[in-house]
Amino acid sequence: MRVWADNPLWRAWGGLMALGALTTLAAARGGQVAAPVLGAAILALAWAKARLILGRYLDLDRAPAWRRGFSGVIGAFLVLLYGIYLIPAV
Amino acid sequence: MKYQTQRIAQVYFTVALALFAIQVIGGLLAGWIYVAPNTLSELLPFNIVRMLHTNSLVVWLILGFMGAAYFLIPEEAEREIHSPMLAYIQLAILVLGTLGVVVTYVFNLFEGNWLLGKEGREFLEQPLWVKVGIVVAALIFLYNVTMTVLKGRKTAITNVLLLGLWGLALLFLFAFYNPHNLGLDKMYWWYVVHLWVEGVWELIMASILAYLMLKLTGVDREVVEKWLYVIVATALFSGILGTGHHYYWIGTPGYWQWIGSIFSSLEVIPFFGMMAFAFVMVWKGRRDHPNKAALLWSLGCATLAFFGAGVWGFLHTLHGVNYYTHGTQITAAHGHLAFFGAYVCLNLAIFTYAFPILKNRDPYNQVLNMASFWLMAGGMTFMTFVLTFAGTVQTHLQRVMGEGYMDTQDQIEVFYLMRFGAGLAVVIGALLFIYAIFVPRREVIEPGPVERERIEHDPDHVAAE
Amino acid sequence: MSDTARADASGTLPGDLMIWVLIVSELLVFGAALGGFMAVRTTDAAGFAAAQDHLDRTAGALNTIVLLTSGLFAALALRACEVGSRGRARLWLGAAAALGLVFLWVKGLEYAAKAAQGIGTETHPFFTFYYLVTGFHAAHVVAGIVILGLVSWRDNVANIENATAFWHMVDLVWVLIFPVIYLLR
Numbered sequence: 001m002r003v004w005a006d007n008p009l010w011r012a013w014g015g016l017m018a019l020g021a022l023t024t025l026a027a028a029r030g031g032q033v034a035a036p037v038l039g040a041a042i043l044a045l046a047w048a049k050a051r052l053i054l055g056r057y058l059d060l061d062r063a064p065a066w067r068r069g070f071s072g073v074i075g076a077f078l079v080l081l082y083g084i085y086l087i088p089a090v
Numbered sequence: 091m092k093y094q095t096q097r098i099a100q101v102y103f104t105v106a107l108a109l110f111a112i113q114v115i116g117g118l119l120a121g122w123i124y125v126a127p128n129t130l131s132e133l134l135p136f137n138i139v140r141m142l143h144t145n146s147l148v149v150w151l152i153l154g155f156m157g158a159a160y161f162l163i164p165e166e167a168e169r170e171i172h173s174p175m176l177a178y179i180q181l182a183i184l185v186l187g188t189l190g191v192v193v194t195y196v197f198n199l200f201e202g203n204w205l206l207g208k209e210g211r212e213f214l215e216q217p218l219w220v221k222v223g224i225v226v227a228a229l230i231f232l233y234n235v236t237m238t239v240l241k242g243r244k245t246a247i248t249n250v251l252l253l254g255l256w257g258l259a260l261l262f263l264f265a266f267y268n269p270h271n272l273g274l275d276k277m278y279w280w281y282v283v284h285l286w287v288e289g290v291w292e293l294i295m296a297s298i299l300a301y302l303m304l305k306l307t308g309v310d311r312e313v314v315e316k317w318l319y320v321i322v323a324t325a326l327f328s329g330i331l332g333t334g335h336h337y338y339w340i341g342t343p344g345y346w347q348w349i350g351s352i353f354s355s356l357e358v359i360p361f362f363g364m365m366a367f368a369f370v371m372v373w374k375g376r377r378d379h380p381n382k383a384a385l386l387w388s389l390g391c392a393t394l395a396f397f398g399a400g401v402w403g404f405l406h407t408l409h410g411v412n413y414y415t416h417g418t419q420i421t422a423a424h425g426h427l428a429f430f431g432a433y434v435c436l437n438l439a440i441f442t443y444a445f446p447i448l449k450n451r452d453p454y455n456q457v458l459n460m461a462s463f464w465l466m467a468g469g470m471t472f473m474t475f476v477l478t479f480a481g482t483v484q485t486h487l488q489r490v491m492g493e494g495y496m497d498t499q500d501q502i503e504v505f506y507l508m509r510f511g512a513g514l515a516v517v518i519g520a521l522l523f524i525y526a527i528f529v530p531r532r533e534v535i536e537p538g539p540v541e542r543e544r545i546e547h548d549p550d551h552v553a554a555e
Numbered sequence: 556m557s558d559t560a561r562a563d564a565s566g567t568l569p570g571d572l573m574i575w576v577l578i579v580s581e582l583l584v585f586g587a588a589l590g591g592f593m594a595v596r597t598t599d600a601a602g603f604a605a606a607q608d609h610l611d612r613t614a615g616a617l618n619t620i621v622l623l624t625s626g627l628f629a630a631l632a633l634r635a636c637e638v639g640s641r642g643r644a645r646l647w648l649g650a651a652a653a654l655g656l657v658f659l660w661v662k663g664l665e666y667a668a669k670a671a672q673g674i675g676t677e678t679h680p681f682f683t684f685y686y687l688v689t690g691f692h693a694a695h696v697v698a699g700i701v702i703l704g705l706v707s708w709r710d711n712v713a714n715i716e717n718a719t720a721f722w723h724m725v726d727l728v729w730v731l732i733f734p735v736i737y738l739l740r
Contacts, residue, residue: 009634013627016730020619027612027738035740042734049623049730057626057723058578059569066568074731077586084593085739088600320576327580345676345687352587356580 012056019049039085043078050074091447093164095171100448102157102181103441107524109150109188110434114513114520116143121513124506138195141215145195147429148213149188152258153181154437155294159235159251161444162301167242172234180230187223191216211275213283214265221265228259246315247297247304250322254293261285273341280336287428288332288357288399292325295395295436299364302388302439307375317367321360328356338409339416347409354407361400361432368392378544381446383459387439390467394431402427402474414489419502420481427474430466438463438523445527455526462523469515476512480505574717578724581695585688585728589735592684599680604740606681609674611665615737618661619729622696625654626726629703629719636715644715648707651722655700662693688732695725 023045026038033041051071054060060067091097120139123129127136164171171177193199194217200206208215216224232255239248264281300318304311334350368389379385402424406415415421446453480502488498568575596603632647669682676686699722706718 009627009630013623016623017620020616020623023734023738024616030740039739042738046731046734050727053623053626053723053727053730057630057726058720063568074582077590078731081589081593081735084590084597087597316572319573323573323576324580327577343676345683348588348591348683348687352584352591355587356583359580 008056012052015052016049019045019052035089036086040082043082043085047071047075047078091450093170095174095177096161096164096444097448098171098174098177099157099161099444101178102153102160103444103448105181105185106150106153106157106437107441107527109146109153110520111524113143113146113150114517116146118510118513118517121506121510125503125510134196141195142192144213145191145215146188147434149184151429151433151437153184154440155255155258155291155298156180156231158298158437158440158444159231159255161440161448162298163235163238163248163251166245166248166301167239169238169242172237172241176230176234180227180234183223183227183230187216187220187227190220190223194220209268211265211268211279214279216265221262224262225259228262232256232259245311246318247301250293250300250318251297253322254290254297257290257293258286261290276340277337277342280333284333284336285330287433288354289326289329291433292329292360293322295391295432296321296325296360296364298436298440299368299388299392302384302443303368303371303375305443306377306379306381306385306388307371308377308379309371309375313374314371317363317371321363321367324356324363325360328353328359332357335407335409335412338412351408351410355404357407358396358400358404361396365392365396381443381453381456383453383456383463384439384443386460386463387435387442390463391431391435391439394427394435394467394470396431398424398427398429398431398474402478405478415481415485418481418484418488419477419505420485423474423477423481426477427470430470435467441527449530451530454530458522458526458531462519462526465519465522466516469512469519473509473512473516476505476508480509570716570720571713574720578720581724581728585692585732588684588688588691589732592688592736595680595684602679603681606679606685607737607740609669609672610685610737611668612737614661614665615733618658619733621654621658621661622726622729625651625658626723628654629722632707633712633715633719636710636712641710644710645707648703648710648715651719652700652703655696655703655722658696659693659700662689662696685736688736692725692728692732695728699725 023042026033026041026045030038051067051074054070054074055067060070116139119130119134120136120143123136123139130139160171160177194206194208195215198208200217201208203217205218208217209221214221235255236252239252261282264278267278269275269278296318300314303309304314330353331349332354334346335354337346337350369392372385372389406412406420406424442453442459483502483505484498487493487501488495628647628651632644632651635641635647636644666686674682676683699718702718702721706714
């Protein structure tokens with residue numbers, strides 16, 4: 001077995017943990033940063049996590065067209081959620 | 091006809107078509123009562139006419155499904171039906187039950203009797219003894235077809251068909267459970283009514299449609315099976331929790347509004363899948379099957395089911411919309427096109443396909459049959475539009491403006507008049523269909539240049555007659 | 556094993572078509588639920604924020620770590636199975652399922668805390684969605700644990716591939732519902 005840092009799965013896990021930590025950091029700054037910025041950061045991090053899961057865990061890196069399709073649709077969906085998120089502030 | 095016992099189907103189909111005639115004539119009468127409300131109000135009140143209209147619909151559709159099973163299972167399983175005798179006994183029980191129901195509804199001889207009296211729950215009004223008879227007949231039927239399949243070849247089509255038929259019978263058992271609490275009563279009631287038409291019947295529909303596509307287009311079985319599995323999976327995924335769209339306003343907790351809205355919205359997918367399936371198969375198909383009318387009914391079925399069940403269902407399935415439209419003519423519009431598109435057309439498709447084979451003759455009367463399709467489909471589509479407009483106006487007047495129910499009814503009379511006209515077209519179409527099926531005539535049209543060319547030069551081509 | 560063996564770049568979905576039909580269906584359901592949640596939030600953003608303060612964000616974050624780690628173990632199980640080490644594959648599957656149980660335990664503590672505060676599905680629209688979405692997700696975790704158990708019994712590559720795909724779908728859904736329901740405010 002190779003060292004874990006070389007294994008794409010372990011690296012994906014490391015990436016997911018890092019993104020999770022960033023999300024926690026971002027959420028902890030609620031009140032200090034403007035809500036629209038914070039919301040965008042949280043959703044962008046969610047998208048990054050989703051992409052890692054799709055590509056590595058679900059192995060869509062083997063089928064790049066499908067990976068693009070899935071992450072594109074999920075990205076568009078998160079943009080939609082962000083749009084709805086901004087409505088009460090307007 | 092490869093197997094002698096396929097003949098059983100002919101008897102089932104014939105009884106089904108007789109009930110079909112009664113059903114549409116009953117519908118026409120009900121439509122007339124909307125126009126002239128005092129018609130027969132003493133002799134045959136509207137609620138009884140409506141009961142006959144809906145009950146006979148369900149019974150003839152089920153007889154059609156059973157006939158279809160007796161027709162296609164021998165071919166799929168490559169075995170004769172386990173016991174033809176049982177099949178006929180089963181039919182006799184169902185016919186006796188049907189007659190009993192009609193007598194009970196029309197003359198109401200046993201009001202309040204626990205065994206003989208009608209039970210009063212919409213669609214499940216049948217007296218208890220008839221319900222028991224239905225279960226006995228269903229058990230005989232399931233025993234018969236399951237034994238046939240177990241002895242023979244198992245295909246995706248028969249597996250899905252059996253799953254649907256078993257589900258149909260098992261879910262009917264909820265008809266026996268009638269709690270006093272009205273909310274619970276409705277909750278279990280939908281286990282039969284919803285989980286039939288938006289659950290297991292879809293499996294039956296998909297498998298019969300798959301069989302027809304296999305025969306009519308000659309596409310490889312593997313391709314058909316792949317589609318079938320996807321359709322079945324999406325139907326069950328969306329349909330089971332989609333029951334929630336009946337639980338908005340019956341006293342069940344509020345989360346049903348979201349479960350119902352979300353899952354029932356997805357119920358469009360299997361119907362879209364079936365439509366895409368039918369058209370892709372015809373497009374890919376290599377076979378030029380002579381029974382064009384059966385193909386027309388199959389494609390019409392998939393298309394009208396998508397619009398009637400899928401689109402018109404979605405129209406009022408979101409709870410925010412349904413809050414206003416609940417129980418208006420919008421529901422009637424959806425109900426008519428959904429039942430016609432999904433299940434009536436499906437049955438008429440398999441009848442059209444099977445009858446020439448059962449009678450061992452060429453598919454005669456195709457033009458007449460196709461004309462009946464356009465009359466029925468056109469009439470039903472027009473009726474759907476008319477009722478949708480009626481429902482929209484009704485929703486506005488009654489639910490938004492707050493006018494009284496009967497005041498509103500007076501104002502939408504013109505739609506009921508047009509609906510009667512549409513119903514008349516459907517009845518004429520139905521009678522035409524029955525005539526085209528049973529009375530063989532020579533076809534009047536001559537083959538055109540393309541067809542003649544094919545007959546001369548294509549050795550695989552079978553002439554349409 | 557080397558990555559070149561996996562990188563066939565054929566462009567087809569890994570695993571059965573049917574598992575992908577299921578994944579897409581599930582994404583549609585959870586997506587619609589989150590869309591509905593956000594839409595209802597527009598009618599009462601302050602009420603939603605106040606209700607959200609009753610959630611245990613630490614437990615949510617912990618569960619994210621638990622579930623994503625469990626996903627890693629499931630993926631490692633598939634790799635192990637592909638190179639023929641059945642024993643190691645079963646160990647990873649067991650570890651993944653065990654973390655699934657940890658997730659459910661934390662979730663159970665969260666629900667118990669809510670119930671102790673008298674918070675039910677009808678308390679506020681926020682909680683209707685909270686219980687509905689996380690409860691439906693938790694039901695998938697339960698199903699996933701059962702499936703992981705089944706494929707460590709019937710342990711061929713195809714079965715494990717489909718089971719782990721289901722499990723990753725559960726991860727994927729969680730990384731979308733956690734930020735939207737627990738964090739966005």
